[in-house]
Amino acid sequence: MRDQTRGPATNPVAATTVCVIGAGYVGLTAAACLAELGHEVRCVESDPLRLAALTRGEIPIYEPGIEELVARHTGSGRLTFTADTAVAMDGVAVAMLCVGTPPRSDGEPDLRQLGRAATEVAACATTNVALVVKSTVPPGTCEALELFVGGQAREGVRVRVVSNPEFLREGRAVWDFFNPDRVVVGADDPNLGQLVADLYPSDWPLIECSRRSAELVKYASNTFLAVKISFANEVAALCEALGAETDKVLGGVGLDARIGQAFLAPGPGFGGSCLPKDLSGFIAVAESAGRPAEVARAAQRANDAAQVSVIAKVESALGSLPGRTVTVLGLAFKAGTDDTRFSPALALVRGLALRGARVRVHDPIATVSDPAVCQLDTPYDAAQGSDALIVATGWPEYHDLDPTKLRAVMVGHVIVDAVGVTAIEPLHDVGFDVYGVGRGLATSFAPVLWRPLEWMLDAGQPSTIAARER
Numbered sequence: 139m140r141d142q143t144r145g146p147a148t149n150p151v152a153a154t155t156v157c158v159i160g161a162g163y164v165g166l167t168a169a170a171c172l173a174e175l176g177h178e179v180r181c182v183e184s185d186p187l188r189l190a191a192l193t194r195g196e197i198p199i200y201e202p203g204i205e206e207l208v209a210r211h212t213g214s215g216r217l218t219f220t221a222d223t224a225v226a227m228d229g230v231a232v233a234m235l236c237v238g239t240p241p242r243s244d245g246e247p248d249l250r251q252l253g254r255a256a257t258e259v260a261a262c263a264t265t266n267v268a269l270v271v272k273s274t275v276p277p278g279t280c281e282a283l284e285l286f287v288g289g290q291a292r293e294g295v296r297v298r299v300v301s302n303p304e305f306l307r308e309g310r311a312v313w314d315f316f317n318p319d320r321v322v323v324g325a326d327d328p329n330l331g332q333l334v335a336d337l338y339p340s341d342w343p344l345i346e347c348s349r350r351s352a353e354l355v356k357y358a359s360n361t362f363l364a365v366k367i368s369f370a371n372e373v374a375a376l377c378e379a380l381g382a383e384t385d386k387v388l389g390g391v392g393l394d395a396r397i398g399q400a401f402l403a404p405g406p407g408f409g410g411s412c413l414p415k416d417l418s419g420f421i422a423v424a425e426s427a428g429r430p431a432e433v434a435r436a437a438q439r440a441n442d443a444a445q446v447s448v449i450a451k452v453e454s455a456l457g458s459l460p461g462r463t464v465t466v467l468g469l470a471f472k473a474g475t476d477d478t479r480f481s482p483a484l485a486l487v488r489g490l491a492l493r494g495a496r497v498r499v500h501d502p503i504a505t506v507s508d509p510a511v512c513q514l515d516t517p518y519d520a521a522q523g524s525d526a527l528i529v530a531t532g533w534p535e536y537h538d539l540d541p542t543k544l545r546a547v548m549v550g551h552v553i554v555d556a557v558g559v560t561a562i563e564p565l566h567d568v569g570f571d572v573y574g575v576g577r578g579l580a581t582s583f584a585p586v587l588w589r590p591l592e593w594m595l596d597a598g599q600p601s602t603i604a605a606r607e608r
C-alpha cells in the first residue's frame with residue numbers, strides 16, 4: 139500500500155510559497171502536507187514553547203504521520219518555522235489562517251485570534267495577498283474580515299480574503315489531507331479562487347463557490363455529522379428501552395446507501411473541538427438569520443442527554459456514587475488523539491467526581507491535570523480497588539482487556555462500556571455485569587409495547603364497529 143504520508147499519486151502542483159499562520163492541528167497538518175505537495179511553506183507560530191519544540195524537531199501534537207512529514211521537509215528546506223510574521227510574509231502572495239476559533243459561553247465562536255492574525259498578515263504583506271481562511275468560521279466572516287483588514291495593509295498592497303475550510307479529522311488528518319472528499323474554495327473573484335485551488339492537485343474534487351457558501355459547507359457538514367450521531371444515540375436509547383438489538387437496528391439503517399454506516403456508532407455523545415463548537419455556531423448563525431435551527435438544537439439536547447445517561451447507568455448499577463471508586467478508561471475525546479477538548483470521557487470524569495465518586499483514570503496519551511483525579515499508567519493499575527469501570531474512549535488497548543486480570547484487581551463487578559468496544563461475553567463469564575449504550579444489561583425494565591390490536595378488534599367485534607359506523 140502507498141505510504142499515506144508520501145505525496146499522493148495525483149497530478150503535480152505548481153510550487154507556490156505559502157505562509158501558514160498557526161501550528162496547531164489544522165495549521166501544522168496543512169503546512170506539512172502542502173510542503174509534501176511541493177510548496178515552500180513558512181509556518182508562523184506565536185507560542186514560544188511550541189515554536190521552540192518545532193524548531194527542535196519535536197511535534198507538540200499527537201497526529202499520526204506528521205512527525206515524518208515535518209522531519210522530511212524541514213530537511214528538504216521546504217518547511218520552516220518562525221515567530222516573525224514579517225519574515226514569513228516577505229514576498230508571499232498566499233497566507234493561510236489556521237488559528238483557533240473556540241466557542242464563547244454564548245455558543246458563538248470567538249474570532250479574536252483570527253482578527254489578530256489577519257491584521258498582522260495584512261500589515262506585513264509586501265505584495266497583493268490572498269488571505270485564505272482555513273479556520274472554521276460563521277458565514278459572512280470572510281467578507282467582514284476583508285473589510286476589517288483592508289485598511290491595515292501598506293499603500294498599494296491589496297488583501298483579499300478566500301474561504302478554504304478544512305475537513306480533516308484529528309487522528310487521521312494526514313490521510314484525510316491527501317484523500318479529500320472535496321476541496322472547497324469560496325472566493326468573490328474566480329482568478330483569486332483559482333490561485334487557491336491551484337495549491338491542490340487538479341484531480342482532487344473541487345467545489346468553487348461564494349465565500350459564505352464555502353463557510354456554510356463546513357458548518358452544515360459538521361452539524362449534519364452531529365445530528366447523525368445524536369440520532370444514533372437516540373435509536374440506541376430506544377433499543378435499550380424496547381429490548382431491541384442496537385447493532386442490528388443501526389446496522390440495518392446504515393446499510394441503506396442513502397444513509398450510510400459512518401457516524402452511526404452510539405456512545406457517550408460526540409466531543410472534540412469541532413462538532414460541539416460548530417453545532418452551536420450553526421445554531422447561533424441560524425438564530426441571527428431569523429431561521430431557528432430546530433433539528434440542530436435537538437441534536438445538542440440529545441448529546442447532553444447521551445452524556446448524562448452514562449453516569450446515570452453507573453449510579454443505577456452501584457446504587458449510589460458518593461464514596462465509591464470508579465475507574466474511567468480514556469480521557470481523549472476519541473481514540474487516536476491526545477485532544478481532551480470537550481471530551482465526553484473528561485465530562486464523565488468530572489461528573490463522577492462532582493457526584494462524590496473517587497475517580498481513577500488511564501489514557502495511553504492524553505492527560506488530565508485535576509488534583510481530584512488519580513491518573514495511572516495501565517488500565518489494570520487504574521482499575522485497582524474500583525467498584526465500577528467505565529470504558530470512555532475507544533482506544534485499541536481497551537478492546538481486549540483481560541477479564542480475569544480486571545476481576546482480580548477490582549472490588550466491584552460493574553463495567554459500563556460507553557463506546558461499545560469490549561466483548562461482553564468474556565467479561566460476563568468472570569462475573570462482571572456489563573452495561574453499555576444500546577448493549578449489555580438493561581438498567582430499566584423493557585416494557586412489552588403492543589400497539590392497539592386492530593386485527594383483534596376486526597376479528598372480534600366486527601358487528602359492533604359496523605353498527606356504530608352506520
Ligand code: UGA
Pocket residue numbers: 274304305306307308309360363367400401402403404405406407408409410411412413471472
Ligand atoms: C470533525 C469532522 O469529522 C471533520 O470532518 C472536521 O474537519 C473536523 O471535525 C473539524 O471541524 O476540524 P473530529 O472532531 O476530529 O472531526 O472528530 P470526529 O471523528 O468527527 O469525531 C467527533 C466526535 O464524534 C467524537 O467524540 C467521536 O467519538 C464521536 N463519534 C463519531 C460518535 O460518537 N459516533 C460516531 O459514529 C462517530
